[in-house]
Amino acid sequence: MTSLQTRGPDQDAFPRTENVWPVAKSTKRRIVVAGGGIGGLTAALALERAGFAVDVLERSDTLGEVGAGIQISPNAWRVLDGLGAIPALEDAFVHPDVIRIHSVRAGGLVGRVPIGKTALRRYGAPYCVVHRGDLHRGLAETASTRPDIDIHLGVTVTDAQEDEDGITVEAKGADGVSSYRGEALVAADGVWSTVRRRLLRLPSADFSGRIAFRATVPSEMAPDLASFTGLWMGESTHLVHYPISGGREINFVAIVESDWREETWSTPASREEVMGHFADWPAAARRLLEMPDSWLQWALCDVGPGTIWAEGRVALIGDAAHAMLPFMAQGGAMAIEDAHVIARCLASDPDVDEALLAYERARKDRVERVMRAARDNARTYHMKGVMAFLRDAGIRYLSGTRLLARFDWIYDWRP
Numbered sequence: 491m492t493s494l495q496t497r498g499p500d501q502d503a504f505p506r507t508e509n510v511w512p513v514a515k516s517t518k519r520r521i522v523v524a525g526g527g528i529g530g531l532t533a534a535l536a537l538e539r540a541g542f543a544v545d546v547l548e549r550s551d552t553l554g555e556v557g558a559g560i561q562i563s564p565n566a567w568r569v570l571d572g573l574g575a576i577p578a579l580e581d582a583f584v585h586p587d588v589i590r591i592h593s594v595r596a597g598g599l600v601g602r603v604p605i606g607k608t609a610l611r612r613y614g615a616p617y618c619v620v621h622r623g624d625l626h627r628g629l630a631e632t633a634s635t636r637p638d639i640d641i642h643l644g645v646t647v648t649d650a651q652e653d654e655d656g657i658t659v660e661a662k663g664a665d666g667v668s669s670y671r672g673e674a675l676v677a678a679d680g681v682w683s684t685v686r687r688r689l690l691r692l693p694s695a696d697f698s699g700r701i702a703f704r705a706t707v708p709s710e711m712a713p714d715l716a717s718f719t720g721l722w723m724g725e726s727t728h729l730v731h732y733p734i735s736g737g738r739e740i741n742f743v744a745i746v747e748s749d750w751r752e753e754t755w756s757t758p759a760s761r762e763e764v765m766g767h768f769a770d771w772p773a774a775a776r777r778l779l780e781m782p783d784s785w786l787q788w789a790l791c792d793v794g795p796g797t798i799w800a801e802g803r804v805a806l807i808g809d810a811a812h813a814m815l816p817f818m819a820q821g822g823a824m825a826i827e828d829a830h831v832i833a834r835c836l837a838s839d840p841d842v843d844e845a846l847l848a849y850e851r852a853r854k855d856r857v858e859r860v861m862r863a864a865r866d867n868a869r870t871y872h873m874k875g876v877m878a879f880l881r882d883a884g885i886r887y888l889s890g891t892r893l894l895a896r897f898d899w900i901y902d903w904r905p
Contacts, residue, residue, distance in 0.1 A: 520545065521836065522659045522672040524647045524685050526553055528560075528622070529808030529825035530678035531629040534639045535573040536833035537676075543638040545670045547661050549646040549679075553630050558704050559734045559741030560622045561719075564615035565903040566823035569830045571615070572905055575632045582624035584733045585616055586719045591885055594724035595878045597772050601889035605719070608891065613901050619719065621734040621741070625822075642670075650675055650689055650804065657803040674803045674842050676832060678825065681791055683810035690801055695791035695813040697751045700868070702790055702816070703744040703764050705782030709733060712781060715740050722775050723881075725874040727767055731778060742782060743816070744768070747872070751789040759785040790815055792865075795858045800846035807832055812857050817867035820860050820900065828853060830905050860900065 521537050523530050526548030534544045562570070562583070570576055587606040592599050609617040633639045645661040645668060659670045677685035686692045709716045719732040726747045734741045746767040764785050768776060792814050799811040808825030832849040839845040873881050885893070 519543070520672040522547065522657070522670050522675045524659075524675060524677045525679035525683075525808075525810070526550070526630075526641055526643070527678065527680060527808075528626055528629065528822055529810075529829060530676075531626070531633055532569070532573070532575075532826050533676050533678055533807060533829035533832065534633055534641075535575065535629065535636065536569075536829045537836070538633075538636045538638050539573055540833040540837035542833075542836070544640070545672065546633075546639065546641045547645050547647055547659070547670065548641060548643050551644040553626070553641065553643065558621060558706050559619055559732060559743070560625060560822045561732070561819040562618040562620060562625070563820070563823050564609060564613040564617060564901045566826040567615045567618060569826045569905055572830070573632070575629055578628035578631045579620065579625060582620050582628065582734075582736050583616075583618040584620070584735075584737050585618055586732055587717050589719045589721060591889075592720065592722040592775070593878065593882045593885075594722060594727075594771050594775065595874075596882050598774070600882045601885035601893060603889075603893045604891060605894070608894065609901070612891075612894070612898075617901070619732045619734055619741075621739070622822075624735060642668075647675075647677075647679070647684055648688070650685075652803050674805065674836065674846060677804065677806045677810045678808050678829075679810050681809040681813040683806065685804065686806055686810050689804055690798070690806070692797055695793045695809075698790045698792055698815055698868075699747055699749070700745055700790045700815070701748045701750050701787055703742075703746070703759055703785040703787045705742045705785045706734070706739045707742070707781045709738055709740055712740050712778070715778075720778075721871075722771070722778075723871045723873075723878075724768070724771060724775075725878070726872045727771075728871040729768075729775065729778065740781075742778070744779065744785075745790070745816075750787070756786050757788065759787040761785065792861065795861065799850045799854070803842050803846070805832060805846040805849060812861060814857075814861045815864040815868050817871065818860055818864040818900070820864065823900075824857050824860060827903065828857075856903070863900075 520543040523533050523546045526546050534546050537544045589603040591601040605617040645663040647661050649660040651658045656673050657675050659675050660667050681695050716733045716737055722729040728745050730743045768779055793812050799806045807828035814821050831852050835845040835849040
C-alpha cells in the first residue's frame with residue numbers, strides 16, 4: 491500500500507477531524523435505521539455520536555456488502571474519521587498516486603489527475619480506494635463497540651405507523667413480525683428501497699440503459715496497476731481499474747450501454763460476454779479485460795431530480811433517496827455525507843418533522859449537482875468521432891492539478 495507521510499514522525503499521517511457533533515439532550519431518544527449497509531451503518535454511528543440510541547434493521551441474515559471497490563474521497567474520509575471509524579479501516583485503504591486517463595480513440599494516455607500526496611495537501615484529507623466488504627466490516631466493527639447501537643439481522647421493514655410521539659416500524663423476520671419504536675425512521679435500504687416504494691409511495695429508480703461488469707484479480711497478476719487508478723474511455727463503453735484490499739487485489743469495472751436489466755448485484759457474466767463489448771479496443775486495454783476469469787454484472791439505475799426525501803418522521807438517505815450513476819465515484823460518499831447531516835439535524839432540532847426537512851434542504855442542491863455531474867461524465871466518457879477528439883484535446887490541456895481543481899467543490903466539503 492502506498493504510504494502518504496506528510497507530517498513529522500511523531501505526528502499522525504493524516505489530520506484528524508475535530509468533533510463537531512451537537513449532542514442530543516437525552517441518550518434515551520431512539521432512531522430506527524432501515525438497512526445495514528455502508529449508508530445505514532454510517533448513519534447509526536453518526537446518530538450514536540450525536541447522542542441517540544439506534545436500532546438497525548437489516549434484511550440479510552448476515553452483515554456484508556456485495557460488490558468490490560469503492561472510492562473514498564476526502565469529503566467522505568472526514569466523516570468516517572469524525573466517527574472514529576478510520577482505525578478499523580486503515581489496513582484496507584489504498585492511496586493511489588494518480589488517476590491515468592486513457593482514450594480508445596487516441597490509443598492510449600491523454601491525461602493525469604494527481605491525487606495521493608497532492609489531494610492530501612490540497613484538501614487536508616486523503617483520497618482512498620477500498621474493497622466495499624472491507625469498508626463494511628470496518629464500519630460494523632466500529633458499530634459493535636457502541637453500546638447504543640443494536641443491529642437486528644434477517645428482518646425487512648414492511649410498514650410504519652406515525653403518531654405525535656414517534657413512529658412504530660414493523661419488520662418481518664423468520665419468527666414473524668416485530669415492532670421497533672423510535673422518533674424517526676431513516677431509510678438506507680438501497681437503490682431498490684422498500685421504504686421508498688412502500689411507505690413513501692415514490693417511484694423506483696430508473697434504469698439508465700447501461701450495465702456494469704465487475705471483477706477482481708490478485709495484484710500479482712498485474713503489479714504495474716497497483717499504484718494508480720486507471721480510466722479508459724471508449725465509444726459507448728469505458729473501463730475503470732484500481733487497487734483494493736490493502737493493495738492485494740485489482741478491481742475492474744467495465745460499463746457498457748445495454749438494454750439488460752435486473753434488480754440484482756450479482757448476476758454472473760462470462761469473459762467472452764464482456765470481451766464482446768470491447769472488440770475494437772486497443773490491445774493494451776483488451777489485455778486488462780482478459781485478466782479476470784469471470785465477471786458479475788448489474789444494471790445501473792438512478793433517480794431523477796425533484797423527488798422528496800423526507801415526509802413526516804420518515805427520511806431517505808444514500809441510494810434510497812438519490813441513486814446515481816457511478817461516473818463521479820460519489821454514490822458512497824454522498825450516503826456517508828447524508829448520514830452525518832441527518833444526525834446533526836435530528837440532534838439540533840427536537841421537532842423531528844422539521845429536522846428531517848432541514849436535512850433535505852441542506853443536502854439536496856449539493857447531491858443533485860453531483861448527480862448532474864455524473865450524468866455529464868456518462869456522456870463525456872462515451873463520446874465518439876469529433877466529440878471524442880475534442881474531449882481528448884481538452885483533457886490534455888487541463889491535465890494535472892487543473893483537472894483536479896474541477897472537483898474542489900466536491901472534495902473540499904467538510905462536516
